[in-house]
Amino acid sequence: MAHSGSGGIEYECIRCGSRISVEDLAYAPDLKCPHCGYKVLRKIRQSIVKRVKAR
Numbered sequence: 001m002a003h004s005g006s007g008g009i010e011y012e013c014i015r016c017g018s019r020i021s022v023e024d025l026a027y028a029p030d031l032k033c034p035h036c037g038y039k040v041l042r043k044i045r046q047s048i049v050k051r052v053k054a055r
């Protein structure tokens, strides 16, 4: 299982605030925003909504 990063991790540009998924970053050699080119990105995690069985 060499495929990692399927946990719903995204990066958010602290300059323009656009969210970049790890799949979009795979095309970029450096961690930078594809929109504005800013190199400072913030790693954010998507909140996974767990289904709770209602009784």
Ligand SMILES: [Zn+2]
Residues within 6 Å of the ligand: 013, 014, 015, 016, 017, 018, 033, 034, 035, 036, 037, 038
């Ligand atoms: Zn940006």
